[in-house]
Amino acid sequence: SRLEDTIKKTVSDNPVVVYSKTWCSYSSEVKSLFKKLRVDPLVFELDEMGPQGPQLQKVLERITGQSTVPNVFIGGKHIGGCSDTLKLYRNGELEPLLSEANTK
């Protein structure tokens, strides 16, 4: 579908992409983590995109199997949600992924 192609292009063209909601603390935690790591993700606030928000969330679920926010991609790869991202960070695996994605 066209929306699916848009998402695939977005995540391959941008090193870090976060699908988020402005009111959601888990989404805020992920955005703060990237800010702390001095990474500037491309963020889509699904609650501020009118009817396109829920549509994107549906298509993301189709592509990634994940229906929730935040939904995080690094280097075109689906990372997961807030807990997944924090886990990688605590294991020291996040920063290597980020450097790899940024130098592409």
Add this chain to the structure above:
Amino acid sequence: SRLEDTIKKTVSDNPVVVYSKTWCSYSSEVKSLFKKLRVDPLVFELDEMGPQGPQLQKVLERITGQSTVPNVFIGGKHIGGCSDTLKLYRNGELEPLLSEANTK
């Protein structure tokens, strides 16, 4: 107002009250914590109460100064949100508050 009186009565009549949203992970964390502590809170899922949900959230803000969920009361006292509750738990202050409220 009538809604304000309802809330005040609810939190004084019930040892633990949580105003929550079903889709919210911070709300889930607070509910899980109480479950782990074998406490059975009275939970209001503001997203499942039709137009009353947003109204309750507004009145809670007027009463407590807190506009967000989860909104937690123990022994009739306003505790705060997820971070506040977790902080009290980690400081060992939550369980005394809970015992005190449950034996009223």
